Amino acid sequence: MKRTPKHKPPGPDTIDAFVRIVGASHAIRDEAEMAPYLVEWRDRYRGKAALVLKPGDASEVSSILKLANETMTAIVPQGGNTGLVGGQIPFESGHEVVISLERLTHVRDIDLASNTMTVEAGLTLAQAQAVAASAGRLFPLSLASEGSAQIGGVLATNAGGTAVLAYGSARELALGLEVVLAGGEVWNGLKSLRKDNSGYDLKDLIVGSEGTLGIITAAVLRLFPKVAEKVTCMAGLDALETAPAFFARALERAGPALTAFEILPRIGVEFVLRHGQGTRDPFPSPHQWYALFELTSPRDDALLAPLAEFLLARGIEAGEIADAIVATSLSQSEALWRLRELMSEVQKEEGGSIKHDIAVPVASVPEFVARANRLVELMIPGARPVPFGHLGDGNIHYNVSQPPGMERAVFLANWEALNAAVHEIVLDLGGSISAEHGIGRLKRDLLPHAKQKIALDIMRKIKAAFDPNNILNPGKLL
Amino acid sequence: MKRTPKHKPPGPDTIDAFVRIVGASHAIRDEAEMAPYLVEWRDRYRGKAALVLKPGDASEVSSILKLANETMTAIVPQGGNTGLVGGQIPFESGHEVVISLERLTHVRDIDLASNTMTVEAGLTLAQAQAVAASAGRLFPLSLASEGSAQIGGVLATNAGGTAVLAYGSARELALGLEVVLAGGEVWNGLKSLRKDNSGYDLKDLIVGSEGTLGIITAAVLRLFPKVAEKVTCMAGLDALETAPAFFARALERAGPALTAFEILPRIGVEFVLRHGQGTRDPFPSPHQWYALFELTSPRDDALLAPLAEFLLARGIEAGEIADAIVATSLSQSEALWRLRELMSEVQKEEGGSIKHDIAVPVASVPEFVARANRLVELMIPGARPVPFGHLGDGNIHYNVSQPPGMERAVFLANWEALNAAVHEIVLDLGGSISAEHGIGRLKRDLLPHAKQKIALDIMRKIKAAFDPNNILNPGKLL
Numbered sequence: 001m002k003r004t005p006k007h008k009p010p011g012p013d014t015i016d017a018f019v020r021i022v023g024a025s026h027a028i029r030d031e032a033e034m035a036p037y038l039v040e041w042r043d044r045y046r047g048k049a050a051l052v053l054k055p056g057d058a059s060e061v062s063s064i065l066k067l068a069n070e071t072m073t074a075i076v077p078q079g080g081n082t083g084l085v086g087g088q089i090p091f092e093s094g095h096e097v098v099i100s101l102e103r104l105t106h107v108r109d110i111d112l113a114s115n116t117m118t119v120e121a122g123l124t125l126a127q128a129q130a131v132a133a134s135a136g137r138l139f140p141l142s143l144a145s146e147g148s149a150q151i152g153g154v155l156a157t158n159a160g161g162t163a164v165l166a167y168g169s170a171r172e173l174a175l176g177l178e179v180v181l182a183g184g185e186v187w188n189g190l191k192s193l194r195k196d197n198s199g200y201d202l203k204d205l206i207v208g209s210e211g212t213l214g215i216i217t218a219a220v221l222r223l224f225p226k227v228a229e230k231v232t233c234m235a236g237l238d239a240l241e242t243a244p245a246f247f248a249r250a251l252e253r254a255g256p257a258l259t260a261f262e263i264l265p266r267i268g269v270e271f272v273l274r275h276g277q278g279t280r281d282p283f284p285s286p287h288q289w290y291a292l293f294e295l296t297s298p299r300d301d302a303l304l305a306p307l308a309e310f311l312l313a314r315g316i317e318a319g320e321i322a323d324a325i326v327a328t329s330l331s332q333s334e335a336l337w338r339l340r341e342l343m344s345e346v347q348k349e350e351g352g353s354i355k356h357d358i359a360v361p362v363a364s365v366p367e368f369v370a371r372a373n374r375l376v377e378l379m380i381p382g383a384r385p386v387p388f389g390h391l392g393d394g395n396i397h398y399n400v401s402q403p404p405g406m407e408r409a410v411f412l413a414n415w416e417a418l419n420a421a422v423h424e425i426v427l428d429l430g431g432s433i434s435a436e437h438g439i440g441r442l443k444r445d446l447l448p449h450a451k452q453k454i455a456l457d458i459m460r461k462i463k464a465a466f467d468p469n470n471i472l473n474p475g476k477l478l
Numbered sequence: 479m480k481r482t483p484k485h486k487p488p489g490p491d492t493i494d495a496f497v498r499i500v501g502a503s504h505a506i507r508d509e510a511e512m513a514p515y516l517v518e519w520r521d522r523y524r525g526k527a528a529l530v531l532k533p534g535d536a537s538e539v540s541s542i543l544k545l546a547n548e549t550m551t552a553i554v555p556q557g558g559n560t561g562l563v564g565g566q567i568p569f570e571s572g573h574e575v576v577i578s579l580e581r582l583t584h585v586r587d588i589d590l591a592s593n594t595m596t597v598e599a600g601l602t603l604a605q606a607q608a609v610a611a612s613a614g615r616l617f618p619l620s621l622a623s624e625g626s627a628q629i630g631g632v633l634a635t636n637a638g639g640t641a642v643l644a645y646g647s648a649r650e651l652a653l654g655l656e657v658v659l660a661g662g663e664v665w666n667g668l669k670s671l672r673k674d675n676s677g678y679d680l681k682d683l684i685v686g687s688e689g690t691l692g693i694i695t696a697a698v699l700r701l702f703p704k705v706a707e708k709v710t711c712m713a714g715l716d717a718l719e720t721a722p723a724f725f726a727r728a729l730e731r732a733g734p735a736l737t738a739f740e741i742l743p744r745i746g747v748e749f750v751l752r753h754g755q756g757t758r759d760p761f762p763s764p765h766q767w768y769a770l771f772e773l774t775s776p777r778d779d780a781l782l783a784p785l786a787e788f789l790l791a792r793g794i795e796a797g798e799i800a801d802a803i804v805a806t807s808l809s810q811s812e813a814l815w816r817l818r819e820l821m822s823e824v825q826k827e828e829g830g831s832i833k834h835d836i837a838v839p840v841a842s843v844p845e846f847v848a849r850a851n852r853l854v855e856l857m858i859p860g861a862r863p864v865p866f867g868h869l870g871d872g873n874i875h876y877n878v879s880q881p882p883g884m885e886r887a888v889f890l891a892n893w894e895a896l897n898a899a900v901h902e903i904v905l906d907l908g909g910s911i912s913a914e915h916g917i918g919r920l921k922r923d924l925l926p927h928a929k930q931k932i933a934l935d936i937m938r939k940i941k942a943a944f945d946p947n948n949i950l951n952p953g954k955l956l
Binding site: 111112113114115116136157158160164165166168169171172181185186187188189190191192193194195196197198199200201202204205207208209213224225226244245247248251252253254255256257297298299301303307359360361362363364390392393394395430431432433434435436437438439443447450451452454455456458459461462463464465466477478 | 589590591592593594614635636638642643644646647649650659663664665666667668669670671672673674675676677678679680682683685686687691702703704722723725726729730731732733734735775776777779781785837838839840841842868870871872873908909910911912913914915916917921925928929930932933934936937939940941942943944955956
């Protein structure tokens with residue numbers, strides 16, 4: 001399979017024809033005005049585009065793709081531009097056309113008996129949550145970037161977050177999709193069914209395909225009962241090794257009431273205490289690790305606090321945890337969550353940070369961290385690993401802060417070598433080199449090493465079946 | 479796309495070569511011995527085969543497919559032979575080779591911290607449930623045929639059952655697969671990860687593909703906490719119209735504790751009372767409809783009965799239900815479930831039955847039943863609809879018993895015409911013509927009418943990408 005995209009730069013007539021589809025007021029040709037669509041928010045990727053188009057509905061997206069397919073114009077679909085792997089940013093050629101879905105913001109339907117809502121791709125995740133809440137329901141997907149991230153992008157990247165443990169990732173939360181395919185055909189897969197065994201599962205194939213198989217224009221999303229009671233707990237652990245057993249204990253007893261289970265290392269908490277405003281050490285004495293977990297219920301029958309206390313008492317008895325807190329007020333709960341939420345941000349204050357978004361089986365998390373930490377010390381003595389994240393999903397953000405005093409650029413020069421070595425451990429443990437963030441541009445060249453050849457072959461054939469002219473987000477993912 | 483399979487009848491040398499792969503003692507060439515593999519259990523489909531092969535591991539399955547692909551031999555994968563749409567039965571040509579996965583029964587791994595088990599395709603569903611139970615966990619998928627149905631077939635058909643409401647169907651319960659592809663390549667997708675965004679979702683594409691894209695040889699399955707407390711309830715309803723509101727009420731309050739929600743019509747209950755041994759009318763006076771639902775919890779804290787009573791009291795107040803029972807003993811619970819479990823079987827005693835396995839959005843179930851019932855009365859006056867099943871999934875088994883006294887064959891001659899008319903209503907309501915059972919042979923020719931052309935086109939391209947010689951279960955599904 002050739003990697004060279006077949007696409008061509010759009011000529012002036014083609015550009016005019018694209019503009020006519022959406023109307024001049026919804027097309028951006030000016031380079032300065034295009035800028036916000038061409039830079040990734042952390043400024044890690046910068047590209048150029050021939051044009052930014054803001055279609056108003058699926059039918060305009062269809063006309064754009066039909067023309068793009070006929071003229072071999074490469075298309076970069078973009079949602080809220082919050083992606084972390086560069087999938088939403090065009091390359092530097094300036095030949096690509098960015099399609100922003102931001103104007104597709106209708107809520108098409110809410111069905112309370114079926115517990116579904118049908119929303120368009122440009123609605124932000126926070127708006128979708130608000131729509132659900134105003135209908136007395138919960139849309140559980142929640143991410144740091146939810147104020148900007150759009151439903152289309154969330155689905156195209158199969159976004160995760162802290163509620164995957166109980167509710168699943170974006171894929172599991174979407175029952176149906178409306179998708180514009182490469183030739184401009186609109187696939188109406190907007191089913192709101194829990195059971196549909198009438199043919200291949202195109203929905204799940206398109207979710208997570210990062211805009212390379214089609215452009216999602218609307219989705220049927222699952223709704224859940226509102227949370228009426230919530231208890232946040234934190235446990236202090238002497239070692240990470242006992243965390244999976246304590247997690248398994250909590251899950252066994254709490255079942256679906258266990259809606260989040262995160263881990264934080266002492267060094268990360270210290271970073272937060274050092275740089276995060278108004279934060280304080282959760283326990284009188286420090287612990288090597290912290291487990292932050294949450295129990296929720298659709299009923300307000302005050303049963304979660306006793307359940308939490310039972311779990312924590314048993315965990316202490318079993319030697320799995322050393323100390324524990326049950327937040328008794330909303331502000332105490334928020335203070336505990338703040339330690340977790342600031343964990344990414346405060347790492348900037350400690351200099352350069354080399355990041356990994358990986359998953360391994362839950363039981364293998366301690367082994368992964370131990371092996372990766374040893375490796376870091378060998379490769380970059382003095383570098384400070386800050387592994388944290390979603391233990392309940394085996395999804396660890398294995399971030400490594402630079403040794404104090406080292407030149408930032410010198411440290412960051414190790415990025416690719418460290419990634420490669422850490423990914424070896426991940427693959428050895430049956431893990432994934434991209435748990436949540438996707439492949440995009442960042443990890444495209446790592447994929448052939450991480451995936452079995454036959455899996456990549458099949459993926460390439462699927463891509464060719466959907467998009468024979470390779471106009472959809474070429475050079476991303478595959 | 480040509481429908482004519484490209485496959486050829488295997489000659490004597492090819493047959494010998496197939497036999498050598500598995501060894502003579504695991505190959506059946508004798509027609510009489512092959513018989514159990516060639517007949518569907520209800521005797522609705524009968525076929526012929528050149529050979530039945532019982533490979534002992536994935537590597538033998540690989541060798542078989544490699545040879546089949548080279549010799550253009552058509553392959554029919556078979557699990558427990560419990561399918562309801564003929565997908566597992568060869569055609570009448572006698573040119574196909576049946577591969578039974580029955581010898582692949584190893585439990586490769588159980589990981590309690592990660593809550594997963596890795597099992598081979600030939601394990602029966604009941605055995606898989608037992609493996610989980612003996613490890614102190616629940617594997618929630620449950621079906622009438624679980625004693626014979628095998629994990630491979632369960633996944634190949636994305637089986638559902640009564641626990642989909644809380645736990646999802648087979649697709650949602652499998653985290654990873656090992657699959658032998660048409661060319662004999664073994665795709666090792668046995669990941670036990672909740673989060674993996676490293677490329678297209680091949681796992682979900684293969685689940686539900688009915689043996690047309692590859693042969694599943696092993697799977698990583700999700701485990702859940704054991705059920706410690708269970709309460710079964712039945713409500714009597716004056717009309718189906720109020721059932722979705724009562725279901726929504728129950729779900730809103732009980733959340734994930736609501737693990738089943740079924741509906742039964744009065745006529746079905748009467749059939750059960752007439753033909754089912756030791757059954758009795760659940761309420762002092764009859765109701766038009768019955769809702770049978772179950773609350774479960776991983777804790778035995780006696781909270782479910784009060785919750786059930788609360789839900790039922792509110793349902794009565796709101797006029798959604800007319801009367802209610804909370805089973806206070808295991809035998810009472812079993813008696814209620816027996817009314818549901820006998821519902822299929824007793825229909826045989828009432829003469830011919832024309833069946834539909836459909837899903838519509840939950841909110842549309844009453845409209846579907848009303849429209850379908852009117853249609854039945856117009857098309858076959860006196861015929862008796864017995865719609866029952868998984869209201870919580872919008873999945874209704876719309877079965878129609880013949881008018882009393884009509885010639886069975888005369889009634890059954892309406893099968894296709896009635897199916898077609900009922901499916902029109904289903905499609906009009908945004909539903910699916912196959913909710914649980916799949917497409918197989920039974921519904922293959924209905925698919926072009928039920929699916930959008932672009933969806934079928936994409937499905938055919940995917941099939942060609944996976945299986946260019948069309949050797950895998952040709953003539954099924956697509």
